[in-house]
Amino acid sequence: LELRNRQAPVKPEHLEINASPQQALAWVCDNYLPFRRWDVLTNSHQISDSLAGSFVEWMVQNYPLLKIEPVTSSYLNYNVASLVQNLCEEGPVLWVVVDGLGWLDHLELLSYLTKNDQLAVETTIQPRFSILPTKTEYAKWSLYSQLLPNDSSWSMDTGKAFTKMGMGERYTDYHRAELRQDLKQGKHQLYCWDTEQFDKLYHTERDWKHLHKLIRPHTLEGIAKEIISFLEEFKSPERLRVAIASDHGQMMGVAKKISPIPPGLEAKGRMAKGITDDLRFIALESDRYSLPHDISVVKGSGSLGSFSYTINQTIIGSHGGLFPEEVVIGVSVLRQTVQRRPVFISCRSEGKPGQGELEITIENNNSVPLTDLCLYISELPSFKTGKPLKAKILPNTQESFTTIIDIPELPPNYEGKSYSLSGELTFRYADTEIGRVSLNPESAIIVNQIYSSGLDINEFL
Structure with a gap:
C-alpha cells in the first residue's frame, strides 16, 4: 500500500x-x-x-x-x-x-x-x-x-x-x-x-x-x-x-x-x-x-x-x-467459506517465427471478479517467470484479449506445426484470496515455418 x-x-x-x-x-x-x-x-x-x-x-x-x-x-x-x-x-x-x-x-x-x-x-x-x-x-x-x-x-x-x-x-x-x-x-x-x-x-x-x-x-x-x-x-x-x-x-x-x-x-x-x-x-x-x-x-x-x-x-x-x-x-x-467455481484459461497463437500475438481466453464462473492476474508459460521466455496481465475478469463472464509475444522457431526435425503450451494463471478473487488454474492442455502456437535449420542465420554471413 x-x-x-x-x-x-x-x-x-x-x-x-x-x-x-x-x-x-x-x-x-x-x-x-x-x-x-x-x-x-x-x-x-x-x-x-x-x-x-x-x-x-x-x-x-x-x-x-x-x-x-x-x-x-x-x-x-x-x-x-x-x-x-x-x-x-x-x-x-x-x-x-x-x-x-x-x-x-x-x-x-x-x-x-x-x-x-x-x-x-x-x-x-x-x-x-x-x-x-x-x-x-x-x-x-x-x-x-x-x-x-x-x-x-x-x-x-x-x-x-x-x-x-x-x-x-x-x-x-x-x-x-x-x-x-x-x-x-x-x-x-x-x-x-x-x-x-x-x-x-x-x-x-x-x-x-x-x-x-x-x-x-x-x-x-x-x-x-x-x-x-x-x-x-x-x-x-x-x-x-x-x-x-x-x-x-x-x-x-x-x-x-x-x-x-x-x-x-x-x-x-x-x-x-x-x-x-x-x-x-x-x-x-x-x-x-x-x-x-x-x-x-x-x-x-x-x-x-x-x-x-x-x-x-x-x-x-x-x-x-x-x-x-x-x-x-x-x-x-x-x-467464513465460499465455494469457488471453476476458472478456465486457454492460449493460442498462429504466425511465422518472430513477433506475433497470443490470444488469451479466461472464463470466470464466480460471483466475484478475478484480479491481479499473472500468466506463467514454460515455453515462452517472456512468460517463464510470470507476466502480469492488465485485465480484470468480471463475475460470470468469458473474456478474450491479446498480448505481443515472440513466436518461437520450431526445433530441427520437429513434426507438425503445433507447439504445445503449458503453465498456469494465478489471480485473486476480488483482490483477496489467491487462486490458480492450469492452462487448457489444448493451448498451443501454430508456427508457420517453411524451413528450420537449427542454425542462426548469422552463421552463414
Missing part, C-alpha cells in the same frame, strides 16, 4: 457531466481516488481539487434523478438496507455499519478480514452514492429507513430509523457485550453493529499523516478482529453472512477553515443549514434534493468547522459536502 501511495497514478480526465451513474462511480473508484490519495500524500492538492469539482457538478445535476429510482434498484446508499433484507431471507446476517468508512478504507478493511483466509468475499465490494448531505444524521438515517431525509418521520435519532427494518437489533459500540450475548444465543436473524470508532478518529486526531499511516490502519485492523470475534460467538458461524457498509466517507488530507461564514447559515462541517448566494457555496434546495430544510455545501475543499484542529489550525476529516471521497462508499458481503 505504501509503495502504491508513492507512485504517481495516471491523472484522470475530468468527469463528463453527461456520464451515467455507473460511469461516475467507476471514475471515482478506479481513477479519481487512487490519484487523489497520491496527490494528498505528496502535498499538491490543486490538481485533484479540480477533478473533484467535476464530480461536484455531476452530483448537483444528477442527484435529483438518482433519487427517483426505486430503493431496490437505486445507486443511492439506502439500497443497502434492501440488500440486507434479502440476505436475511437466506440466513442470519451480521450487518456492520462503519461510520465514516470511505471506499479506499473499505478495501483495506476487506484485506484484514480476508487475511489468512479468515473470511472469504461472497459479493465483491460495490459502490453507492451516499444520501445527501453526507452527514450522519441524514445519511445514516436514510440508510436504515430506506427513506429520503425529507420524509416527515426524519429525526436526528438514527436508532429510530433502524426500527423501520422490521427485524433484528442494532448495537452501538457501547452495547457490544449485548451483541456477543445475543449472537451466542442465536436470538435474531439480523444483528447490526453500528460502530463509530473509525469516524471518531477524525474528531480527535491532530496530525493527518500520522492518522492516515498509523492510527487509521490500526483501527481498521481492530475492527476486523472484532468482526471475526463476533462470528466466533455465533453457534453456527459458517451460516452467518457479514455485510459491510457505511453512511458517508471523509475528506482526504487537511482542509482550510472558511472565514467569515456568511450570515444566516448554521454551520456543520462542510455544510450548513440555510441558503446563501456566496459563490464559495452550492445551494441545495429542500424540494429538489429531498431534504428536511434548505442547505448550503462548500463548493471547494474547505470546511466551516471541526471538532479539532491541527497545530496549523487546519481541519482533519471533515464531511458533509459533495467531494467524491465523501460521497462514494461501498457495500460488500463475506462469510
Whole structure:
C-alpha cells in the first residue's frame, strides 16, 4: 500500500457531466481516488481539487434523478438496507455499519478480514452514492429507513430509523457485550453493529499523516478482529453472512477553515443549514434534493468547522459536502467459506517465427471478479517467470484479449506445426484470496515455418 501511495497514478480526465451513474462511480473508484490519495500524500492538492469539482457538478445535476429510482434498484446508499433484507431471507446476517468508512478504507478493511483466509468475499465490494448531505444524521438515517431525509418521520435519532427494518437489533459500540450475548444465543436473524470508532478518529486526531499511516490502519485492523470475534460467538458461524457498509466517507488530507461564514447559515462541517448566494457555496434546495430544510455545501475543499484542529489550525476529516471521497462508499458481503467455481484459461497463437500475438481466453464462473492476474508459460521466455496481465475478469463472464509475444522457431526435425503450451494463471478473487488454474492442455502456437535449420542465420554471413 505504501509503495502504491508513492507512485504517481495516471491523472484522470475530468468527469463528463453527461456520464451515467455507473460511469461516475467507476471514475471515482478506479481513477479519481487512487490519484487523489497520491496527490494528498505528496502535498499538491490543486490538481485533484479540480477533478473533484467535476464530480461536484455531476452530483448537483444528477442527484435529483438518482433519487427517483426505486430503493431496490437505486445507486443511492439506502439500497443497502434492501440488500440486507434479502440476505436475511437466506440466513442470519451480521450487518456492520462503519461510520465514516470511505471506499479506499473499505478495501483495506476487506484485506484484514480476508487475511489468512479468515473470511472469504461472497459479493465483491460495490459502490453507492451516499444520501445527501453526507452527514450522519441524514445519511445514516436514510440508510436504515430506506427513506429520503425529507420524509416527515426524519429525526436526528438514527436508532429510530433502524426500527423501520422490521427485524433484528442494532448495537452501538457501547452495547457490544449485548451483541456477543445475543449472537451466542442465536436470538435474531439480523444483528447490526453500528460502530463509530473509525469516524471518531477524525474528531480527535491532530496530525493527518500520522492518522492516515498509523492510527487509521490500526483501527481498521481492530475492527476486523472484532468482526471475526463476533462470528466466533455465533453457534453456527459458517451460516452467518457479514455485510459491510457505511453512511458517508471523509475528506482526504487537511482542509482550510472558511472565514467569515456568511450570515444566516448554521454551520456543520462542510455544510450548513440555510441558503446563501456566496459563490464559495452550492445551494441545495429542500424540494429538489429531498431534504428536511434548505442547505448550503462548500463548493471547494474547505470546511466551516471541526471538532479539532491541527497545530496549523487546519481541519482533519471533515464531511458533509459533495467531494467524491465523501460521497462514494461501498457495500460488500463475506462469510467464513465460499465455494469457488471453476476458472478456465486457454492460449493460442498462429504466425511465422518472430513477433506475433497470443490470444488469451479466461472464463470466470464466480460471483466475484478475478484480479491481479499473472500468466506463467514454460515455453515462452517472456512468460517463464510470470507476466502480469492488465485485465480484470468480471463475475460470470468469458473474456478474450491479446498480448505481443515472440513466436518461437520450431526445433530441427520437429513434426507438425503445433507447439504445445503449458503453465498456469494465478489471480485473486476480488483482490483477496489467491487462486490458480492450469492452462487448457489444448493451448498451443501454430508456427508457420517453411524451413528450420537449427542454425542462426548469422552463421552463414
